[in-house]
Amino acid sequence: MATADEWWNPANQVGSDSVLVTPESTPTTNSFDGMLSNEYSANPVSPQDGLVEDTLQSLPADVDQEPSGLQTLSEDTQNQVALADEESFEDRLDAFASRLEALDTLEEEWTDYQDELVAEAKAKKKKSTIKIGGRVHIDHWSFSNTDAGINRIESGRIGGAAGDPEQSPENITAFRRLRLEISGTVPQNMKYRLQVDFNNPQTPEIKDAYLGWTNLPNNQTLILGNQKRPLGLDHLNSSRYNVFAERPLAVEAFNEDARRFGLAMYGHNDEESFCWTYGIYNLENINTDGRFIGDSAQAGGYSRLWGSPWYDDTSGGRGYWHWGLAGAVAKPDGNAGAGDTNNNEGRFRTRPLARSSQRWLNTGRIDGADWYQNIGFENILNLGSLQITGEYILTPMQVEDPAAGVDDNLFFHGGYIYASYFLTGEHMPYNRSTGTLARVKPHENFFLVDRCNGCRGNGWGAWQLAFRYDHLDLTDGGVNGGVGNLYTAGLNWYWTPYSKVQNNLVWGEISESGLAANGNNPLDAPVNAGNFLIFGTRFMIDF
Structure with missing residues (x-):
């Protein structure tokens, strides 16, 4: 049984028409032959062709299942939300500010070091x-x-x-x-x-x-x-x-x-x-x-x-x-x-x-x-x-x-x-x-x-x-x-x-x-x- 990932190729568009990919299709003999694989074919589908309803009816029953990639992404998102709930917004903001401050300090030190190197080189010359x-x-x-x-x-x-x-x-x-x-x-x-x-x-x-x-x-x-x-x-x-x-x-x-x-x-x-x-x-x-002589050492x-x-x-x-x-x-x-x-x-x-x-x-x-x-x-x-x-x-x-x-x-x-x-x-x-x-x-x-x-x-x-x-x-x-x-x-x-x-x-x-x-x-x-x-x-x- 084919999965939804195998049935649909998102983002394939020809002009304003949708493109349906079917495993049973054979390569076409038009100019797109070299661009399509041996397993899939792509043909423009328009409502007036009368093919949309038949095609939808021919889809396998499990096509409505959520793609595995989306399921994994959803699980990761849920984990991140759970972790975020454990950490307050203020804590995260403080941590971010601390990292920015450390970065600024590092940048200043690097600039000073570079200036010293330039001054040293100029002084030598x-x-x-x-x-x-x-x-x-x-x-x-x-x-x-x-x-x-x-x-x-x-x-x-x-x-x-x-x-x-x-x-x-x-x-x-x-x-x-x-x-x-x-x-x-x-x-x-x-x-x-x-x-x-x-x-x-x-x-x-x-x-x-x-x-x-x-x-x-x-x-x-x-x-x-x-x-x-x-x-x-x-x-x-x-x-x-x-x-x-x-x-x-x-x-x-x-x-x-x-x-x-x-x-x-x-x-x-x-x-x-x-x-x-x-x-x-x-x-x-x-x-x-x-001359400056004498034992008086007049000074101020x-x-x-x-x-x-x-x-x-x-x-x-x-x-x-x-x-x-x-x-x-x-x-x-x-x-x-x-x-x-x-x-x-x-x-x-x-x-x-x-x-x-x-x-x-x-x-x-x-x-x-x-x-x-x-x-x-x-x-x-x-x-x-x-x-x-x-x-x-x-x-x-x-x-x-x-x-x-x-x-x-x-x-x-x-x-x-x-x-x-x-x-x-x-x-x-x-x-x-x-x-x-x-x-x-x-x-x-x-x-x-x-x-x-x-x-x-x-x-x-x-x-x-x-x-x-x-x-x-x-x-x-x-x-x-x-x-x-x-x-x-x-x-x-x-x-x-x-x-x-x-x-x-x-x-x-x-x-x-x-x-x-x-x-x-x-x-x-x-x-x-x-x-x-x-x-x-x-x-x-x-x-």
Whole structure:
């Protein structure tokens, strides 16, 4: 007896007609002979043929039986349903989620492993690199009006001749910076940088001169050599990107020339929203002392924390908020004498936001300076073309066996605030990993050219207005370095991202200055140095 599986061949269709397969049929002689087996034949069946009823009647009695394959499938389905009843839906969902999580973890580990292999292969093939760069800054400063006390300070010299109240400061035209630098990388994870300033050809100055190790754990880099101490936001900004020609009074006074020989670690989190640096530095400046020698080991520990909890990525960084906190503990050699191989680094001084010959605010070297500390606060708020920036630095000093009339605890402090605005719509970019300002890119560069049609083409570049207020107090406890309140109005014209012109108008007053009395001793009784007016222009290019 034939089974239903043998009688029916499902899914065989010829056009829209059903196809019946019968074991008694013989192969046809039409074109389908080669396609059909010797046991079965297939012929179209239509209702009008009158064969359907006869064929159905000729089917065996057991044709209605369920096919064996379907019976097996039914049994399997029943078993699965029974097993599913024993297991809750939540359990199955948890198991599925667990497997997905394990798969994701495995995929991440595999991706990391592949990345490591690629990085390793690249590092092995990589060679040392070298990049050559530089900058040229040309200044002109005009000292339009100065009072008698200012003249004494500018023409005098600490420990030397007294100043002349009738001798006003001379106008100055000079290279402010004339730097060449080389930098690069060395396999597997090292970097280097050497920068020399030839602004005074007779005495070139070493600026950056260091080697370092990159890609350390926790996104850290270790630097050994001459580098900037992490104190003062405006000092850490590159001179290429600063809004004003000269750095603020407090920043320069408490971190004079910024760079010292040291060992420092730099790092940041993965999002670059929180960053840090810490290190130990020699207090002596190699450009003035020549070598780091002597048994005094004048040194200081410096650190800086900063973050950018708000940074608008969607606008390309046109909006952000930066905060920073810096600190230092330093041990100068307050007992260094004229015959010693090192100088006493316990002093604070700065110029009047212009390139004068002398520092108009100056404590001189404080005899007996034993320890001093710095605490600095930073803030930047950038809203599109508008930026508001400020800092304040506190500097207490402890003195051992002070000079006559000088207290054994001194306190100096100062800060600034400024606002800047782009008339042409640009913004001040910000580097989150360093916590400093970055390169401005004008919407259009400045140019003026003749066109082939006889017309002229031009671009205006970027224009920026800025205003800053500075305060510095270096007078306390018998040390009369002066109190300064200065104002700066700035107009910057960015020709390209790599060139610009800065114009600064500086005015203000210096009071409570011992130097203003004779121009040679900050321990003299303090007097009012007076007012002044200065105008400066700087042409800048870097490459």
